[in-house]
Amino acid sequence: MPWMMTMMSTTFILMLTSKQETIVLGLDPGLADTGFAFLSKNNQVLTLLECGSIKTAKNLKLAERLLSLESAIKKLLVKHPVDLVSIEKLYFARNVTTGIDVAQARGVAMLTLAKEKKQILEFTPLQVKQTLTGSGAAQKRQVGLMVKTILKLKEVPKPDDAADAAALAICGAWFNQKLSLAQ
């Protein structure tokens, strides 16, 4: 059966050319708090390596806060050899002033990732909700519970930014797998 041979050889090539483990970083940028989550994807298993929130001091000037954010992202990228980054896409800011700060921080994050030549995927909050729960109307709590279930955690990651970043990382890992299989 020639088609079976083809399938087998394709699988063999995929095994040879694809790295066993992929490290995905989920990033939810903000000026005061930037959520981050590093996942390892080994075969179909996702494991949370580290998550948390980068905070910048409110008493510092904007330029100093951006410097401190850049420095923290760089340190994390040294710690984890990231293959793929999944970052929140800004599509609308209800609070324009906060939105400006988030966007300035996001610009710095994107620049830092670009310098490290990381592959970047972008997802809107709606896409994240739909991917994890099947519904764009899902509450933050439901998304958090799905993160906990998928990553086999005892608790939903804290703070909220870290949980959001973990949800982004899961989206990135799943979407990247689809891309790989389609190639």
Next chain:
Amino acid sequence: MPWMMTMMSTTFILMLTSKQETIVLGLDPGLADTGFAFLSKNNQVLTLLECGSIKTAKNLKLAERLLSLESAIKKLLVKHPVDLVSIEKLYFARNVTTGIDVAQARGVAMLTLAKEKKQILEFTPLQVKQTLTGSGAAQKRQVGLMVKTILKLKEVPKPDDAADAAALAICGAWFNQKLSLAQ
């Protein structure tokens, strides 16, 4: 007359400690176009050294555009030994999508300036209009004509972003002088 002695010695100290020439950079950040203008301030005389617009290609990805913006700002800072930067302050974005892009570019500009340890002043478009024309309701054309007059130019600088940046630089130079005299 002891007060005259004090005045004279203060003037002498100011002459000794203050550099003759100050270079001011006006920066009007954007993702597609970032206006810039370098002014020299020598005593009370402002001279335009260079102005223009940094453009990033629309067909590039956001991260690549931000890298290209950072690189262009760095090159300009090498060319002109800037003492002070005057940058547009974002306070409201009528077009939210454009506003997000402007803010991401502005974040990158602020980071780049902070790395070079430049002193930064921020002015809203309203403050720029009021400072140059005396009216916050002034049209762009009126601001441009004031730029032309103050800098003794034959024409209003082109493109618009460069003229806006020159207006910002004038504000920075004047405001900085007030600060120096008050010290």
